[in-house]
Ligand SMILES: Nc1ncnc2c1ncn2[C@@H]1O[C@H](COP(=O)(O)OP(=O)(O)OP(=O)(O)O)[C@@H](O)[C@H]1O
């Protein structure tokens with residue numbers, strides 16, 4: 518597979534003796550070591566971007582993000598190293614070849630979209646096509662199609678100053694999408710938006726990307742944004758890429774203390790998926806074992822609930838309390854009990870969905886695949902540990918339901934109490 522973009526040992530030093538500085542940096546000097554001969558904006562950056570992925574470059578202000586992205590489309594010449602865009606070298610390209618690459622392959626979206634104020638929304642969106650020499654009817658038709666996708670179909674004839682900030686941002690995005698380039702470079706494109714609109718734009722970008730399959734390099738200093746958007750994330754510090762990995766890798770296995778500190782405050786619920794925190798289902802029982810069979814499994818395994826399966830298909834989770842009540846009232850059909858269980862989640866669902874289920878009940882949340890096979894369970898303690906970034910060694914924890922007659926404040930039920938209740942049933 519050919520990479521959409523390949524950065525090979527990129528350096529950018531601003532100053533009097535950039536090449537001399539590169540040599541020192543290659544020998545291990547840091548940004549501050551060479552400060553007297555210039556600013557090392559980017560130091561030895563290598564990475565690849567796959568076609569159709571969102572690759573995020575994240576780092577604090579001044580870490581070198583904008584300098585990298587400007588080298589990717591040849592707006593800045595690297596001091597050393599090269600960039601291949603769909604296999605084509607930028608370092609060896611002539612100015613006219615560079616213009617062609619920018620017109621045909623790579624478009625850029627900036628923080629402030631800089632719309633043309635005296636043109637309508639649709640003419641702004643069609644601007645890149647106009648530059649490319651596409652006729653008016655065709656370019657307006659293509660721009661309209663994209664405007665519909667970003668939710669601005671009904672504002673096509675409006676002027677930019679009649680739009681809200683978020684809408685203007687969408688016009689800028691539409692302009693980049695309309696240009697038809699395979700690669701989109703977005704530098705802090707959503708940073709000027711207020712949080713709610715920003716969230717909306719992030720979701721819309723992910724949807725559009727899935728639909729249109731463009732390759733996106735997205736720059737941000739916001740970790741939550743990086744984690745939400747990125748298929749992969751490169752974390753920068755002082756000109757260097759200090760880690761490059763999937764959001765889950767960066768969250769669960771930070772390369773160093775710097776990254777670990779960075780990811781401390783991330784909204785884990787949006788990044789982690791059910792599959793990354795689920796535990797193997799310990800307590801399961803075939804529906805044919807009946808209610809008593811289910812109780813036996815719970816007692817043997819010292820757990821408060823059990824997953825009911827039929828030919829590996831998940832039917833539901835039954836708690837000890839439900840099972841005991843059923844036995845008391847002479848019911849033995851496990852299927853009927855299991856069907857009252859709460860719905861399960863899919864392995865790819867974000868933890869936010871799991872949290873929703875988890876507040877509804879005490880019992881572990883079941884994780885099932887497309888064919889309703891039980892893949893794992895997420896007990897509440899595991900969920901809380903994952904959200905709080907606390908290492909957990911728990912297996913499925915006993916969950917004991919509160920008898921309706923006893924006020925919760927007086928509850929000191931233990932597994933022994935449950936067992937003695939059970940004993941009296943037999
Ligand atoms: N044209 C330039 N001349 C001199 N120094 C520059 C130039 N452009 C950038 N720098 C320096 O290079 C370093 C990296 O800048 P860059 O703009 O790439 O950072 P950034 O990560 O995009 O930061 P921000 O989040 O603030 O946009 C900074 O120290 C900056 O001052």
Ligand SMILES: [Mg+2]
Pocket residue numbers: 582583584
């Ligand atoms: Mg920048």
